[in-house]
Amino acid sequence: MELTKKFKTTTKIMGSTPSLGYAGVLEKYITGGSDKNLLSFADQAKKKNQTIEETLNNILSIFHRDEKGNPIIGSWMMKACLKSTFSKIFNAIKNKNHPKQALWDVAIGLVEPLNINLYNGSLVKKPNGVNTYAMTVKQGNKATSFFKAYEYINAGITGEVTMTFDEDVISEENINYLLDKSGSVGVGAFRERFGKFEWVE
Numbered sequence: 001m002e003l004t005k006k007f008k009t010t011t012k013i014m015g016s017t018p019s020l021g022y023a024g025v026l027e028k029y030i031t032g033g034s035d036k037n038l039l040s041f042a043d044q045a046k047k048k049n050q051t052i053e054e055t056l057n058n059i060l061s062i063f064h065r066d067e068k069g070n071p072i073i074g075s076w077m078m079k080a081c082l083k084s085t086f087s088k089i090f091n092a093i094k095n096k097n098h099p100k101q102a103l104w105d106v107a108i109g110l111v112e113p114l115n116i117n118l119y120n121g122s123l124v125k126k127p128n129g130v131n132t133y134a135m136t137v138k139q140g141n142k143a144t145s146f147f148k149a150y151e152y153i154n155a156g157i158t159g160e161v162t163m164t165f166d167e168d169v170i171s172e173e174n175i176n177y178l179l180d181k182s183g184s185v186g187v188g189a190f191r192e193r194f195g196k197f198e199w200v201e
Contacts, residue, residue, distance in 0.1 A: 001175065004162040006201040007183070015063040015127065015151035016077070016189035025062055025069075029130075038149055041132040045147035060149045061189055063127055066115045070125050071153065073118065075111040077187045078161055082108050084191075085182040090174070099170045109164035118157045127151040150189055158200070 019025060029035055042055045063071030083104055090098040099107050118124040132149045165175050179199060186195030 001165045001167050001172065002162060003165070003175075003179075004160065005179070005199050006158055006160045007197040008158045008200045009153075009155050009195070009197045010183070011155050011186070011194050011196040012131075012152045013073070013155075013157070013187065013195045014131070014189040015061045015071070017062055017064050019057055019060040019062045025065075029056065029060075035130050038130045038132060041147065041149060056149075059147045060130070060151070062151045063153070064115070066117065070123060071118060071127055071151070072115040073159060073187055075114050075116060075161070078116065078163075079108060079111045081182050081185055081187045081191075082111070082163070082178065085178055085185045088185065089177065089181050097171070097174070099174060103169050106166055107170040109166060110162075111164075112162045116159045116161055118153065118159050120157050124153060124157055128154045152194075 029038060038056075038060070039052065042052050042059065045059055046052065046055045064074050064077075066072050086099075086104045086108065087101060090101065092098045092100040129152060130149050131152050133147070134145065135148050136143050136145045167175075170178070183197045183199065185191060186197065188195040
């Protein structure tokens with residue numbers, strides 16, 4: 001079964017790829033001062049003998065870009081969302097009508113296009129900004145603190161994706177259930193809080 005569906009984000013969506021390798025993106029932040037709060041935050045996060053650019057490489061997560069530099073959602077990110085949803089909602093041991101966990105990659109086939117462009121009336125050409133966080137993670141009795149920053153795009157953007165499913169492995173009823181729940185799992189970084197969406201067509 002092949003389905004083409006349009007989604008609309010209901011929360012912010014966050015960039016998830018390391019900024020290392022996207023020198024053009026970093027250059028805009030550094031030389032253009034396009035986000036003074038981020039540069040100030042990076043200055044606080046700098047370690048001894050580290051430059052602002054090196055700091056941003058370590059702490060900033062950005063959107064994947066298409067060949068023109070527009071932020072996109074990758075097809076692999078949508079597939080990861082479907083896989084994560086699949087693992088959360090299906091249990092073939094308890095419900096014989098559910099597909100087996102080991103077959104998720106057969107059940108969920110191609111997700112296209114590779115670069116899913118984003119729209120807010122017109123093509124989204126740049127993120128809305130950067131959110132910065134001072135974070136602490138506890139592991140047993142130890143607490144590690146670090147700085148993190150994410151590019152974001154506000155809620156209300158749309159995109160279109162075509163997905164294929166193997167109906168020999170997953171029924172139409174379960175495909176619809178999977179899609180119904182996938183928006184609450186979300187795409188991109190910080191999926192626990194961000195990257196939520198709904199199918200609108």
